[in-house]
Amino acid sequence: MNGTDWDDLNSDSSRLDGVPVSELLSAYYDGELSAEERLRVEAWLEQNPKAREILTHFSELSTLVGQAGTLSSHELKHVAAQSLQERVLSRVAAPLPSARFARTWQRWGIALLAAAASLTLVVFLIPPGRRNQPVAMNTGVQNAPLPDVMVASEIAETKEASPKLLRTAAEAVRGQADAVTAPAADERTPMKKMAADSAFAPAPGQAPEPAPASTPAPGSSPVPIPGPRVAADAAKSGAGASQRAMPAPSVTAPQLPQLAPGTRVDPGEIIHHLATRGDEAVVIEYTVVDVRKTAGELEVLLRKHGIQTLRAEARENAGDRESGGAAKPKAAAEDSGMFAIYVEADNDQLAAALKDFRALPTSLDVIDSQRADKKDEEKSQDGAPPPQAAAKEGADRARTAPQKGAPSIARSAQEPPAAEPREQGAYQVQFPLTRSEAKQIPRRSQNVPKQQQGYGDYLQQRRIAEPKGETAASRVLIVLQAEDAEKM
Amino acid sequence: LRLTSIVFMAEESPVSTDDQLLINRCRAGESAAFGLLVDRYQNRLLRTLVPLLGSVHDALDAAQDAFVLAYQKLDSFRGDSAFYSWLFRIAYNASMTSRRKRGRLPRRSLDQRQETTGEEPMDGHSGSDPAARLLSEERQQLVRTALSELDEEFRDPLVLRELEGLSYEEIAEVLDCPLGTIRSRIHRGRIELKAKLLRTMNEDQVPMARRRTAWESN
Numbered sequence: 001m002n003g004t005d006w007d008d009l010n011s012d013s014s015r016l017d018g019v020p021v022s023e024l025l026s027a028y029y030d031g032e033l034s035a036e037e038r039l040r041v042e043a044w045l046e047q048n049p050k051a052r053e054i055l056t057h058f059s060e061l062s063t064l065v066g067q068a069g070t071l072s073s074h075e076l077k078h079v080a081a082q083s084l085q086e087r088v089l090s091r092v093a094a095p096l097p098s099a100r101f102a103r104t105w106q107r108w109g110i111a112l113l114a115a116a117a118s119l120t121l122v123v124f125l126i127p128p129g130r131r132n133q134p135v136a137m138n139t140g141v142q143n144a145p146l147p148d149v150m151v152a153s154e155i156a157e158t159k160e161a162s163p164k165l166l167r168t169a170a171e172a173v174r175g176q177a178d179a180v181t182a183p184a185a186d187e188r189t190p191m192k193k194m195a196a197d198s199a200f201a202p203a204p205g206q207a208p209e210p211a212p213a214s215t216p217a218p219g220s221s222p223v224p225i226p227g228p229r230v231a232a233d234a235a236k237s238g239a240g241a242s243q244r245a246m247p248a249p250s251v252t253a254p255q256l257p258q259l260a261p262g263t264r265v266d267p268g269e270i271i272h273h274l275a276t277r278g279d280e281a282v283v284i285e286y287t288v289v290d291v292r293k294t295a296g297e298l299e300v301l302l303r304k305h306g307i308q309t310l311r312a313e314a315r316e317n318a319g320d321r322e323s324g325g326a327a328k329p330k331a332a333a334e335d336s337g338m339f340a341i342y343v344e345a346d347n348d349q350l351a352a353a354l355k356d357f358r359a360l361p362t363s364l365d366v367i368d369s370q371r372a373d374k375k376d377e378e379k380s381q382d383g384a385p386p387p388q389a390a391a392k393e394g395a396d397r398a399r400t401a402p403q404k405g406a407p408s409i410a411r412s413a414q415e416p417p418a419a420e421p422r423e424q425g426a427y428q429v430q431f432p433l434t435r436s437e438a439k440q441i442p443r444r445s446q447n448v449p450k451q452q453q454g455y456g457d458y459l460q461q462r463r464i465a466e467p468k469g470e471t472a473a474s475r476v477l478i479v480l481q482a483e484d485a486e487k488m
Numbered sequence: 489l490r491l492t493s494i495v496f497m498a499e500e501s502p503v504s505t506d507d508q509l510l511i512n513r514c515r516a517g518e519s520a521a522f523g524l525l526v527d528r529y530q531n532r533l534l535r536t537l538v539p540l541l542g543s544v545h546d547a548l549d550a551a552q553d554a555f556v557l558a559y560q561k562l563d564s565f566r567g568d569s570a571f572y573s574w575l576f577r578i579a580y581n582a583s584m585t586s587r588r589k590r591g592r593l594p595r596r597s598l599d600q601r602q603e604t605t606g607e608e609p610m611d612g613h614s615g616s617d618p619a620a621r622l623l624s625e626e627r628q629q630l631v632r633t634a635l636s637e638l639d640e641e642f643r644d645p646l647v648l649r650e651l652e653g654l655s656y657e658e659i660a661e662v663l664d665c666p667l668g669t670i671r672s673r674i675h676r677g678r679i680e681l682k683a684k685l686l687r688t689m690n691e692d693q694v695p696m697a698r699r700r701t702a703w704e705s706n
Contacts, residue, residue, distance in 0.1 A: 026675035030649065061678055064685070065650040067624070068631040069535040075544045085526045087552050092519055092559040119559060208668045299512045309509060 016040055022054065190466040298341065305353035307343050507571040514562055522559050529572055530555075532675065533579055540644065541583055542636040550586050555580035580662060587640070621637045634684035644678035645670050 016024055021044065028041045045052055071079065299309050305476050343350065507528075513521035531553060537547035558565075558578050565574055635643055644663060650655045654662065660670045 020675075022679070023672060023675040027656070027671050030656070030674070032671065045657060049597055057682070058678065062650050064627070064631045065635070065646065065681070067538070067628045068539045069647075069651045070628065071531065071538065071544070072625060072628070075538075076531075078544055079530070079548065082548050084530050084548060084555070085523045088526050088555040088559070089520065089523050091552075091556045092522060153589060299509060300516045300518065303509075379547060455507060 021051070025054055026058065029055050117359070279478060299352050301356050302341070302343055305349055305356070307349055308354055309341055309343055508567065510684055511562060511565065511571065514559070519559070522555075522562075525571070526555050529575060532572065533576065534575070534645060537583055537706070539577060539632055539635050539647050539651060540580075541587060542632065546586065546590070547583075550583040552581060557582060563594055575664060580648075588612040630685060630688050631681075634681055634688050637684055638677060642673050642680055646677035646681065647674045 015021060024033065024037065024041050028038060033041060071224070286370075302309055507525065510521045510525050512524075520560070533551050533554065534547050538544055539551050541547045541550060554575065558575050561578070565571070638646070645659050645665075648659045648662060649656075656667055656670045656674070659665075659674075660667045663670065665673075683706065
C-alpha cells in the first residue's frame with residue numbers, strides 16, 4: 001500500500017487487526033488511539049511513508065469544517081439583530097422556581113411568622129450526597145425546660161478557645177496538615193459540657209464527635225468547625241430567660257438523630273427527635289433546609305458592598321485533595337460538607353455586607369470571629385427578644401423551596417428568646433497574613449476596580465505587586481459549614 | 489503557602505469563577521444575570537449549531553431554546569462540568585428535537601441565502617480583499633452544504649469533534665453510542681464529506697481557480 005487513496009486504505013487488503021487502516025489513521029490523527037494501537041500505526045506508517053499524506057488531508061478537512069462553523073460578518077450582524085439575549089431574557093423573566101417560591105414565601109411568611117412566633121425551630125442543612133444522613137444541626141428543645149447551664153462562665157471559657165478553633169478551621173480548609181494541632185481537651189471544655197448534656201450527646205452506638213484536628217480524616221469534613229450551639233428553652237422564653245447562645249466556633253456540634261439506613265431526608269422536611277437532656281425527655285425539632293441559593297444571596301450582597309468574591313465553592317474533603325491530587329468535581333460536589341467563599345475586604349466593608357446578610361430571611365447565620373465575644377456579652381446582658389419571625393420565615397422558605405442537588409451548608413436558626421440567635425451556624429474565619437504575604441498584597445491604590453478584577457488578575461497582581469505598605473487587607477474565608485455525617 | 493492552596497482550589501473546579509458568580513446571581517433571583525451568560529456563550533454555541541442545523545436562523549432558534557431550558561434547569565446544574573459543556577449538551581438535545589420536527593436539513597445554496605437575506609456574501613475573516621472574501625465565503629458554504637447532506641449519524645460526531653473538540657469518549661456520551669461506533673462514524677464522516685465536497689464543487693461548476701484545493705490532488 002503505497003498510495004494515499006482513501007478507498008485503497010479502506011479496502012480489505014489494508015487492514016490492521018481487522019480495522020481499515022484509514023479508520024485507524026483517522027483516530028490516530030485525533031489522538032484517540034491506545035498506546036498499543038498508536039505504535040502499530042506508526043510502524044505501518046514507517047513502511048508506507050506516502051500514506052502520511054492522508055493525515056494532511058485530515059488536517060485540511062478540519063480546517064474546512066472549522067470554517068463552516070465560523071460566522072461571517074453578515075451572519076454576525078444577523079445574530080446581533082436578533083438579540084438573542086433579549087429573546088432569552090424575555091422568556092426567562094420569571095425568576096428560577098426556587099427563587100420564585102422563596103420570594104412568595106418571603107411576603108407571606110411575615111404574617112405567618114407573627115402567628116407562629118412562639119415555635120421553636122431549628123434549621124440545618126444536609127449535603128446533597130448524604131440526603132439520608134443529617135449532617136448539621138442546631139437544636140431547639142420542646143416540652144421540657146433546659147437546664148440553664150450555658151451561661152457567662154462558659155462563655156468566658158469559649159472566648160479563650162475560640163481563636164484557636166478558628167485558626168484550626170482555617171488551617172484545615174487550606175489543608176495544612178502541619179499548621180495546627182488539635183485543641184487540648186481542656187481547651188474544649190465548653191464543648192465537653194455540651195457533649196455531656198445528653199440532648200447533644202451521641203446516642204448509644206454512635207461514634208463520638210471527633211475533636212477538631214489539623215488533618216481531617218478521610219471521609220470527614222475538611223473543616224472541623226464546631227457546629228452552632230444554642231440551647232433554646234421554649235418554656236422559659238416568655239419569661240425572658242437568659243440567652244444561652246454560645247459562640248459557634250467554640251463549641252462542638254450536637255449529635256443528630258440517627259436515621260434508619262436508606263431514610264431520605266429532603267430540604268424542607270421537619271424531623272422530630274426524641275432525646276434526653278439530663279433526666280428529662282425532650283423533643284428536638286429539626287428543619288432541613290438547602291441554602292445554596294442563600295450562598296448566592298450572600299455573594300450578591302458582597303458584590304453590592306463592593307467586595308469581590310475571589311472564590312466560592314463547595315469544598316471536598318481536604319484529605320482527599322492532598323492525597324489524590326485534583327479530586328473529581330462530581331465527588332467534590334456530592335461529598336462536600338462545606339461551602340467556602342473567599343473574599344478580601346476591609347473589615348468595615350465586610351461587616352456591613354454581613355449585617356445585610358443577616359437580615360435576609362434565608363440567610364445563613366454568620367459568626368464574626370472578631371465580634372463574637374462582644375455579641376456574647378451583649379446577649380448575656382440584655383436578653384433582647386429574638387428575631388423569631390425571621391427564623392421562622394427562613395424555615396418556611398426552605399420548606400417550600402427545596403432545591404435538589406444543591407451543596408450542603410450547615411445552617412441554623414432558632415426562635416428562642418435571644419439577642420441575635422441567628423448568629424450561629426456559619427463562620428467567618430479571618431486568617432492573618434504573614435509578613436511576606438502582606439507584602440504581596442496589591443494596594444488599593446493600584447486603581448483596579450475590584451468589581452472588574454478577575455481571580456486570575458488578582459493572583460497575577462499578587463505575584464507582581466511591589467511591597468508598598470505595611471498594612472494589608474484582610475483575607476477572609478467565610479465558611480458555611482455542614483456537619484459531617486460521620487459525626488452523627 | 490496559603491495562596492498556593494487557594495490557587496489549587498481555583499484550578500480544580502471545572503466551572504469558572506465568573507460563570508459561577510453569574511449562576512449564583514441567577515439562583516438568587518437575578519434573572520438578568522443570565523443575559524450575561526447568553527452574551528458570553530451565544531457565538532460559541534452558534535458556531536457549532538449552524539453546521540449541525542444548516543442555517544443561522546435555525547441555529548438561533550435552537551440556541552434560544554437551549555438557553556431558556558438551561559435557565560429553567562439551572563438549579564440542577566451541579567458544577568460537575570464547565571457551564572458551557574452543560575449548556576452545549578442541552579443545546580444539542582434541543583437542536584436534535586428541532587431537527588426531528590423539521591425533517592432533513594434543507595440544502596441552502598449561496599443564491600438561496602442571498603435571496604433570503606438580500607445581502608452579498610461576506611466573510612469577515614479573509615481580510616479586505618473582496619475576491620478572497622467571496623472565495624472564502626463560497627468555500628464555507630460548500631462545506632456547510634456538504635455537511636448538511638451527510639447523514640446525521642456521520643455529521644454529528646464529526647462536527648462535535650471538529651468544532652467542539654470533544655473527545656471520542658465525550659461524543660459517545662453525548663450521542664449515547666459505543667466508543668468504537670463513534671470512531672468508525674467520524675472516519676466515515678470524513679470520507680463522505682470529502683466525496684461530497686468534490687462532487688459539490690463539480691456540480692456547482694465552480695471556476696477552476698476556486699476549485700484548486702487540496703482535494704484536487706486526490
